Amino acid sequence: MTKEEAPGATEEEQQAQSKKGLKKQQKEAEKAAKKAEKQAKLAADQQSTEEDDFAKDRYGVSAMVQSQHKLDRVLVRVQDLTPAKADQLIWLRARVHTSRAKGKQCFLVLRQQQFNLQALVAVGDRASKQMVKFAANITKESIVDVEAFVRTVEQKIESCSQQDVELHIERIFVVSQAEPRLPLQLEDAARPDGEGEEEGRATVNQDTKLDNRVIDLRTTTSQAIFRLQSGVCQLFRDTLTEKGFVEIQTPKIISAASEGGANVFTVSYFKTSAYLAQSPQLYKQMCICGDFDKVFCVGPVFRAEDSNTHRHLTEFVGLDIEMSFNYHYHEVIDSITDTMVQIFKGLRDNFQTEIQTVNKQFPSEPFKFLEPTLRLEYTEAVAMLHEAGVEMGDEEDLSTPNEKLLGRLVKEKYDTDFYVLDKYPLAVRPFYTMPDPNNPKYSNSYDMFMRGEEILSGAQRVHDAQLLTDRAKHHQIDLEKIKAYIDSFRYGAPPHGGGGIGLERVCMLYLGLHNIRQTSMFPRDPKRLTP
Amino acid sequence: MPMYQVKPVSGSHMKTDLPTCMYALPNVHALQNGEVEPAVKALEARQDEIMRKLYELKAAVEGLAKTVTTPDADLDLTVSSSLSSQSPTSTTFRGITDLDTLLGKDLGALRDIVINANPAQPPLTLLVLHSVLCQRYRVLSSVHVHSSASSVPPQLLSCLGPRHPDSYARQMFQLGFTLIWKDVPKLQMKFRVQNMCPIEGEANVARFLFKLLSPYPSDPAVATLVDSWVDTAFFQLAEGSAKERATVLRALNAALGRSPWLAGPEFSLADIACYCCLLQSASVSSAPTNVERWIKACENLGHFGPAKLHLK
Numbered sequence: 001m002t003k004e005e006a007p008g009a010t011e012e013e014q015q016a017q018s019k020k021g022l023k024k025q026q027k028e029a030e031k032a033a034k035k036a037e038k039q040a041k042l043a044a045d046q047q048s049t050e051e052d053d054f055a056k057d058r059y060g061v062s063a064m065v066q067s068q069h070k071l072d073r074v075l076v077r078v079q080d081l082t083p084a085k086a087d088q089l090i091w092l093r094a095r096v097h098t099s100r101a102k103g104k105q106c107f108l109v110l111r112q113q114q115f116n117l118q119a120l121v122a123v124g125d126r127a128s129k130q131m132v133k134f135a136a137n138i139t140k141e142s143i144v145d146v147e148a149f150v151r152t153v154e155q156k157i158e159s160c161s162q163q164d165v166e167l168h169i170e171r172i173f174v175v176s177q178a179e180p181r182l183p184l185q186l187e188d189a190a191r192p193d194g195e196g197e198e199e200g201r202a203t204v205n206q207d208t209k210l211d212n213r214v215i216d217l218r219t220t221t222s223q224a225i226f227r228l229q230s231g232v233c234q235l236f237r238d239t240l241t242e243k244g245f246v247e248i249q250t251p252k253i254i255s256a257a258s259e260g261g262a263n264v265f266t267v268s269y270f271k272t273s274a275y276l277a278q279s280p281q282l283y284k285q286m287c288i289c290g291d292f293d294k295v296f297c298v299g300p301v302f303r304a305e306d307s308n309t310h311r312h313l314t315e316f317v318g319l320d321i322e323m324s325f326n327y328h329y330h331e332v333i334d335s336i337t338d339t340m341v342q343i344f345k346g347l348r349d350n351f352q353t354e355i356q357t358v359n360k361q362f363p364s365e366p367f368k369f370l371e372p373t374l375r376l377e378y379t380e381a382v383a384m385l386h387e388a389g390v391e392m393g394d395e396e397d398l399s400t401p402n403e404k405l406l407g408r409l410v411k412e413k414y415d416t417d418f419y420v421l422d423k424y425p426l427a428v429r430p431f432y433t434m435p436d437p438n439n440p441k442y443s444n445s446y447d448m449f450m451r452g453e454e455i456l457s458g459a460q461r462v463h464d465a466q467l468l469t470d471r472a473k474h475h476q477i478d479l480e481k482i483k484a485y486i487d488s489f490r491y492g493a494p495p496h497g498g499g500g501i502g503l504e505r506v507c508m509l510y511l512g513l514h515n516i517r518q519t520s521m522f523p524r525d526p527k528r529l530t531p
Numbered sequence: 532m533p534m535y536q537v538k539p540v541s542g543s544h545m546k547t548d549l550p551t552c553m554y555a556l557p558n559v560h561a562l563q564n565g566e567v568e569p570a571v572k573a574l575e576a577r578q579d580e581i582m583r584k585l586y587e588l589k590a591a592v593e594g595l596a597k598t599v600t601t602p603d604a605d606l607d608l609t610v611s612s613s614l615s616s617q618s619p620t621s622t623t624f625r626g627i628t629d630l631d632t633l634l635g636k637d638l639g640a641l642r643d644i645v646i647n648a649n650p651a652q653p654p655l656t657l658l659v660l661h662s663v664l665c666q667r668y669r670v671l672s673s674v675h676v677h678s679s680a681s682s683v684p685p686q687l688l689s690c691l692g693p694r695h696p697d698s699y700a701r702q703m704f705q706l707g708f709t710l711i712w713k714d715v716p717k718l719q720m721k722f723r724v725q726n727m728c729p730i731e732g733e734a735n736v737a738r739f740l741f742k743l744l745s746p747y748p749s750d751p752a753v754a755t756l757v758d759s760w761v762d763t764a765f766f767q768l769a770e771g772s773a774k775e776r777a778t779v780l781r782a783l784n785a786a787l788g789r790s791p792w793l794a795g796p797e798f799s800l801a802d803i804a805c806y807c808c809l810l811q812s813a814s815v816s817s818a819p820t821n822v823e824r825w826i827k828a829c830e831n832l833g834h835f836g837p838a839k840l841h842l843k
Contacts, residue, residue, distance in 0.1 A: 330699050348678065370675035370711060377701050383640030387725050412724045413645055414711070415677065438700070 055128040059135065062145065062173040075145075078112035083164045085150045092146045092167070093175065095218075097186070101136030108135060109160065110146065110167070114220040114227075114357055117162035119148060121169045135169070141178035141186075141215075147171040183212045190219040192361045206517060213522060213531050221361045224354035225519055228347065229507045231354075233298060235346040236319050239339045245294040245323070250283035252276060252300060256481045265304045265314075276302035279500050282485050284322035285432075285461060288496045289488045294323040301500070306526050310515045311453060311505060315524040319506075321458075322498030329434070329444050329460035332497035333420060336458065337373035340418065340448070340501075344369050347510065355511065364512025367417050367451075374419040376410070378442065381421055384409050395425040395441060407452020417509075422446045424459075431475040432468060434460040434497075444497070450509035458499020465489040597831060630668070630705055633743060641671065643707030646736065647719040650683045650712045654733045655807040657718075658690055659834050660740040661708055667744060671695060671704035677713035687712060706743075734765040734804065741800040748794070757794045760801035768808040776812055780822060787821035791828070802829060810839070 076090045094110035101107075104123040109116050121127050121135040138144065148167035156163040189204045209216040216222055237247065253267065254277045265276040280297045287295045301318035321339070325331040344367060347355070355366075382394055385402060388409060392402065410419055426435050426443040436442040445459030462468040468486050472479060479486070507519040517523040522531055549555075634642055648654050664670050672691040676683050691710060697703050720736040721729045730736055738761065748754045763782070767775045783805065786793055793801040806829045809818070818826060829835060 328699060344678070367678070369678045371678075372673075372675060374675065374709075375701075377640075379702060380640040380643075387723075409724060413643075413721050414709070415647070415713070 053128050053130045055126065055131045058127065058171045059131045060173055061177065062175060065175065078110065078115040078117055078162060081117055081150055081162050081165050081167075083152050086152045086165065088150050089170070090148065090150060092148065093143065094146065096138050096140055096142050096144055098140065099136055099138060101132065104129070104132065106132045106136045108138075108169075110144070111218075114223040114354075115161045117160050117165065117167065118157050119146065119167035119169050121172065126170055131172070135172055138172075138174060139178045139180045141182060141218075142174055143176040143178075145171075145173045145175055182215065184208055184215060186215070186219055189216050190221055190361055192363070206515060210517060210523065210528065211531075217521070220357050224357035225507065225511065225513075226521060228351050228354045228358070228511070229503065229519060231347060231351050232343055232503060232506055232510075233317075233319075235343040236296075236339065237298070239342040240294075240296045240321070243294065243335065243339070245296045245321070246292050248280075248284070248287055248292070248295045248297050249299065250277070250280040250297055252302070254282075256485075263304045265302050276304075278303060279318060280320050281500070284320055284498060285485075285496065286488050288322055288324050289491075289493045293494075296321045298503075301502075308526055311508070313504060313516055313520055313523055313525055316505075316516075316520065317503040318500050319503055320498065320500040322496060324494035324496040326495075329495075329497045332458070332460070332499075333375065333422070333446055334372070336456070336499055337375075337420060337448070341369060341371050341373060343506075344418070344510070358511050358513075362511070362513055367510050367512070368411075368415055369418040370414065370416045374410070374414050374416055375422055376419060377423045378421060378425065379423070381406055395427055397425070397428040403449070403454060404452040407449055410449075411452075417451045418449065420446050420448050429459060431471045431477060432459075432461045433471075434462050446499075448499070448501075450506065451512065453505070453509055455505050455509060456499045456501045458497060460495065460497040463489055463493040463495050465493075597833070630743070641701050641704055641707045642722075643671075643709055644740075645709045645711065645721040647677070647711050647713045647715045647721070649715050649718070650680055650687055652718075653687060653690065654718055654736075655811060656733060656737045656804055657710075657740065659803055659807060660737060660744070661691060661710075662836065663744055663834050664706065664708065664740065665692075668705045669703065670706045670708050671698060671701060672708040672710070673698070675709065675711045677711050679714040680712045681714075683712045732765070734761050737761065737800060737804060741803070748797070748799070753794055757799050757801045760793050761804045764801075764804040764808040768805065768812055780817070780819060783825075784819040784821045787825045792825075798832070803834070806835065810835075 073091050075093050076085070078092065078094060081090075081092075092110065092112075094112045094116075097109040097111035097116055099106060099108045106121045108119040108121070110119050121132050123129050123132055146167065146169055148169045148171075150165050151168055152164060153166050157166065184204050185202070188202045189209055191201065191203055193203075204216075217226070241247070253269065253274045255274060264278055266273050267276060268274075279301055280299065284295055284297060297318075297320045299318060300315055302315050303312070304314065305312060321336055323332055323335060348367075379394070381398070382392065385392060385406060388405060390402060390405065392399075398406065406421075407417075411417060422445075423436060423442045424445045424447065425441060426433065427441075429443050429445045434444040436444055443459065445457075447454050447458075448456040462471060465486055468489060469479065472482060472486070504516050504519045507513075508516050511519075513519060517525070630642065646654070646657060648657070661670070661672065665672070672695070674688055674691055676688070691708065695704075701707070717731045718733045718736060719729050719731050720739065721727075722739075730739060738758070748757065763779055767779050771779070783793070790796060792798050793805060802825075806826065809822075809826070
């Protein structure tokens with residue numbers, strides 16, 4: 001029974017299979033026919049479009065710019081496109097921020113640095129269907145040249161910086177094509193903290209941003225941060241130059257560590273070794289001895305501290321000041337604080353757009369300061385902390401949490417984010433700090449704080465070779481190593497003082513950001529050496 | 532005066548057997564039941580008398596000094612003394628005030644009073660009180676401009692007078708007076724941020740500062756009178772309509788007809804507040820006679836220089 005049935009079944013199966021196979025074949029044939037038909041149609045279409053694409057020379061990928069031609073074409077900046085330019089025909093070079101095709105229209109958002117505006121390609125007597133399709137297919141971040149009419153819009157375009165106008169594109173050429181896949185999306189990188197989580201959208205973490213710094217730098221926030229940073233440098237230079245300071249350049253490869261021995265980078269220097277400068281301290285002081293009177297210096301500073309915190313970098317830009325004074329080191333404090341206030345004022349008055357832009361992603365309170373700057377003494381600060389219930393010794397250094405708490409207390413009472421703390425205990429300062437004449441426990445040294453974090457540390461320096469030797473001995477420093485430094489004070493040295501500011505820290509704290517890597521273009525820390 | 536009197540619950544002549552293992556101490560309540568030690572009382576009386584004489588002497592000398600330095604000063608003492616039997620000798624403030632008892636224990640740091648004021652409305656009373664404070668204490672005064680305030684006139688930057696020559700050493704001062712020109716809707720004082728809320732309103736700050744100079748009158752009626760004059764000055768004289776101001780002027784005139792100063796024989800905060808607000812409301816020209824005389828008397832005290840300087 002089973003034997004008979006089995007072949008019968010197989011036969012049936014075979015029959016069924018062949019039936020199925022037939023059907024399959026039939027279907028495939030149908031499919032192929034359809035495909036062929038479609039291809040033929042497409043080809044015909046293409047042919048026909050190629051034939052009647054009247055706008056063929058109005059779009060495309062232009063040849064690589066190898067400087068063959070020097071066109072007399074004027075490229076307008078995006079930020080200049082206002083209703084005043086309405087109905088003009090202009091040329092523009094910008095990046096494609098986003099594109100969105102919708103039937104016979106294609107909307108593009110064109111971006112130039114922190115400014116963007118909406119552009120539109122629509123099928124009509126100037127643009128063909130193919131042109132719209134081409135525009136829609138331009139990859140994000142590609143650079144395009146666009147000829148377009150500026151038109152005012154009835155309703156404000158909320159998503160763009162130029163809200164009152166849009167562009168009606170006449171011609172569009174791709175100058176540089178971006179790869180279709182970006183390692184991160186600009187929208188995601190520029191999204192305010194917390195907002196992405198609510199909407200279930202992606203956010204980009206700090207490390208990914210830094211790994212793809214070039215793209216991250218294109219975000220409006222980054223653009224604004226580094227424009228403001230440049231402003232800080234500029235204002236620093238301008239203010240000091242006006243005060244009669246001289247800008248100096250100092251070597252960064254030095255033979256001896258200036259501040260303690262441990263945290264310096266050693267580099268091999270032919271047959272011996274050298275160090276990377278922790279601060280231009282010694283050279284600034286030597287310039288004072290060389291009768292330069294008032295000097296400043298903007299340049300890289302290296303710290304080999306293995307600390308991975310939100311405010312430490314291994315290489316940063318130091319803004320250093322050193323000046324001789326007449327009778328009291330407060331002349332130096334006044335000069336430095338005034339410079340800082342000028343910087344804050346300059347930023348407040350000239351960089352309001354940038355500040356607002358950064359605030360959109362990283363909201364913070366506006367920076368507040370007093371003029372003249374508030375100066376408190378160390379004992380006062382200790383008293384304030386005591387009153388707030390902190391237990392600390394009179395000659396103890398301020399710990400970071402105490403610094404922050406003090407910052408809050410000062411802000412509460414005086415409503416300022418910037419203040420000077422004067423008269424630090426001598427024991428916690430470097431050997432070249434001048435002791436206080438009235439109380440040998442204290443010193444003529446000061447720190448400056450922004451939003452409760454230290455940005456500048458300075459002091460009156462010892463300009464007397466003998467006292468300097470004594471102080472160095474007291475700190476158990478090898479006199480042989482700093483002989484050249486001490487010797488420079490033997491031949492008459494004016495009383496002087498100064499301090500050094502970290503540019504990145506100033507920017508970070510002014511904008512109320514939380515990580516110094518945001519204000520360093522290519523940050524260096526113990527774990528990051530690239531890009 | 533005892534509020535309740537209770538009859539003794541037990542007989543007062545009860546004899547108790549005290550154990551002998553304890554020390555016997557003299558009764559510490561004995562003095563309260565009876566009188567204060569007469570010797571102490573006499574000593575106190577003597578001291579009071581000496582102090583009184585000293586103040587009179589000081590006031591007399593100051594009065595003399597004024598007649599020498601200011602030409603029309605004789606108006607002050609002569610006219611007002613004819614008004615009342617008591618001579619208003621106290622041009623300086625009475626009472627020994629000690630910052631430690633007033634402001635709590637010394638923490639080894641400067642006691643800094645921070646005042647946030649709007650440059651559109653310079654607080655004249657406080658400027659006056661500041662200059663008086665400077666005569667009494669070593670005051671470190673500093674003027675700052677907050678980043679929220681735009682364009683502060685230069686005379687406001689120097690309104691607390693020239694910088695103290697020792698201002699580089701903050702520890703040498705008893706009191707800090709930090710005036711910050713800031714965009715605030717209402718004048719504000721911050722002193723001890725840990726256990727004091729910010730004090731709002733020029734009148735309240737003035738009361739606080741005045742207490743550093745002399746204690747308020749111990750008589751509650753007079754103290755309330757002073758307070759009510761201060762309120763009148765700031766709410767009706769400085770901010771009120773012309774009609775209200777006229778009413779206040781009449782009230783001032785009546786009060787000054789009865790006594791040399793607003794709150795009686797002693798110069799007080801009431802006078803400072805009313806004078807400054809009167810000056811600010813520019814109704815000095817239409818002042819009735821008693822008020823006019825009082826204005827002259829105020830001016831002769833020499834405290835109001837800083838306020839007049841900033842009236843423009």
